[in-house]
Structure formats: C-alpha cells, structure tokens
Amino acid sequence: MSKRSNENATETESKSKHAKHWSLGLLESMKDPKSIVKQTKNVVVIRDKYPKAKVHYLMIPTDSINSIYKLNSEHVSLLEEFNELFEEIKSEHSNINLIAGFHAVPSMQRMHMHVISNDMISPCLKTKVHWNSFTTKFFIPYKDILSELKESGSVKKISPELHKSLMATPLQCNQCSFKPKNMPQLKEHLLTH
DNA sequence: GTTCTAGAAC
DNA sequence: GTTCTAGAAC
Incomplete structure (x- = not known):
C-alpha cells in the first residue's frame, strides 16, 4: 500500500480540523x-505513554496550570503535595532509584513532573534529545523548582541558546564515566549496570 | 511529544 | 552497503 493511501485511510481522525493537537x-x-x-x-499520577526507563510516571495537577512557568507563590503547597506523592511512590519501589524533576522546555501542555528510574532502560528511549532531556541540566530537579519558587515567587525560563547547547551535549552515561x-x-552499555 | 526518512557517518 | 542521526510534519 502506498504511503499516500495510508494517510487518507486515517484522515478523519488525524487530519480533520477538529483533531486534538x-x-x-x-x-x-x-x-x-x-x-x-x-x-x-x-494531583493525578499517570504512566508515561512512552516511558524512557523501567519506571516512568508523570505527576500532573488537576488545576489547569500550563507549565512550571505559570507557577507562583500560591502553588508552594501544591508542590509540597507533589513531594508527598513522590515519597509514597518511592516507598512502593524499594529497590529502584527514582528521581523527580521537570523539563526546562516542556513539549506537552499542563505542568507535569517526571518521576523516573535512573536505569534509563526502555525501548522508547531512542534519541540523543531523549537522553539529554533527563541527564543534563535540561532536567530540573524537583527541589530546585521548589526552592526557586519559594525564593523568587516564580520559575525563570532558560535561554534558547542554553536549550540548544544542552540538547547538543555529548552522550555521557548517567551512572559512570562511560562516553x-x-x-x-x-543502550547496550546501560544493560550492564 | 512521535514518526518518517534523506543523507551523513561508518 | 548498512547504520545512525537530525529535521520536517501545512
């Protein structure tokens, strides 16, 4: 079947004006x-649809907060609830190292905190951008967001230049010095840890 | 965010 | 020739 006819077959759901972005x-x-x-x-905790590690959840507020850049001082208690839920999740995964944090430049709408295991073993982890999104300063730890919000009442965006350079960071294992x-x-190396 | 694929890298 | 990455997607 040609590529063109494939597209036509799913046009109603994927290409119509009413399709959701x-x-x-x-x-x-x-x-x-x-x-x-x-x-x-x-708060709702969901499984990431394309997990980048053995455990990968997203923690999302019920309130319509578009991103960390819409947070203000009144959201400190929401973030504290995030931490309570994170602690709860950690206690349910006793032998797995879980980290919590936010992408500096999120792609998806509605603020979401990643809760992800540090093994980074997953068929959905495919690109350098995936890797650098979780292993460079593009990944802002939960505690950093909480303290910045407490100290300044908002979260500052990173520059496009920094974004670009973080995504271009050479590959580096998150658990050892292997490059x-x-x-x-x-991905082969990660299996040995 | 993912999929697809051209062309770079090997 | 095959593997791998990076940019377009109307």
Missing part, C-alpha cells in the same frame, strides 16, 4: 483509567 495528549491520559496510577483531589559513541552503544 499532540501537545494536549496529557489531558487525555489524565482521564484514562488505564493510564492512572494514583489520584488525589489536586558512548552513539545511542545504540549507550
């Missing part, structure tokens, strides 16, 4: 019982 996907997942891991009045030549070599 991909960046709104988290709002759909938040409502999907199959994605939900746990839920409180203020892989390419992604396949990195």
Whole structure:
C-alpha cells in the first residue's frame, strides 16, 4: 500500500480540523483509567505513554496550570503535595532509584513532573534529545523548582541558546564515566549496570 | 511529544 | 552497503 493511501485511510481522525493537537495528549491520559496510577483531589499520577526507563510516571495537577512557568507563590503547597506523592511512590519501589524533576522546555501542555528510574532502560528511549532531556541540566530537579519558587515567587525560563547547547551535549552515561559513541552503544552499555 | 526518512557517518 | 542521526510534519 502506498504511503499516500495510508494517510487518507486515517484522515478523519488525524487530519480533520477538529483533531486534538499532540501537545494536549496529557489531558487525555489524565482521564484514562488505564493510564492512572494514583489520584488525589489536586494531583493525578499517570504512566508515561512512552516511558524512557523501567519506571516512568508523570505527576500532573488537576488545576489547569500550563507549565512550571505559570507557577507562583500560591502553588508552594501544591508542590509540597507533589513531594508527598513522590515519597509514597518511592516507598512502593524499594529497590529502584527514582528521581523527580521537570523539563526546562516542556513539549506537552499542563505542568507535569517526571518521576523516573535512573536505569534509563526502555525501548522508547531512542534519541540523543531523549537522553539529554533527563541527564543534563535540561532536567530540573524537583527541589530546585521548589526552592526557586519559594525564593523568587516564580520559575525563570532558560535561554534558547542554553536549550540548544544542552540538547547538543555529548552522550555521557548517567551512572559512570562511560562516553558512548552513539545511542545504540549507550543502550547496550546501560544493560550492564 | 512521535514518526518518517534523506543523507551523513561508518 | 548498512547504520545512525537530525529535521520536517501545512
């Protein structure tokens, strides 16, 4: 079958004017019982649709907060609830190293905190951008966001130049000094940890 | 965010 | 010739 006819076959759902933009996907997942891991009045925890490690959850506020850059001092208590849920999740995964943080430049709408294991073993981890999103300063630890919010009442954006340079960071294992030549070599190496 | 694929890198 | 990466997607 040609590529063109493939596109036509799914045109109704993928190309119509009413199709939802991909960046709104988290709002759909938040409502999907199959994605939900746990839920409180203020927060929903879902499984990442394309996990980049053995454990990869997203913690999302029920309130319509578009990103960390919309946070103000009144959201400190929300972030403190995030930490309580993070501690709860850690206690449910006793032998796994979990880290919590935010992407400096998120692609998906609705503020979301990544809770991810440091093994980084997953078929969905494919590109240098994936890797650098979790292993460079592009990944802002939860505690950094909380203290910046407490100290200045908001979270400052990074410059496009810094964004570009972080994404271009040479590959470096997150658990040792190994510097892989390419992604396949990195993925092979991760299996040895 | 993912998919696809041209052309760079090997 | 095959593997791998990076940029377009209307």
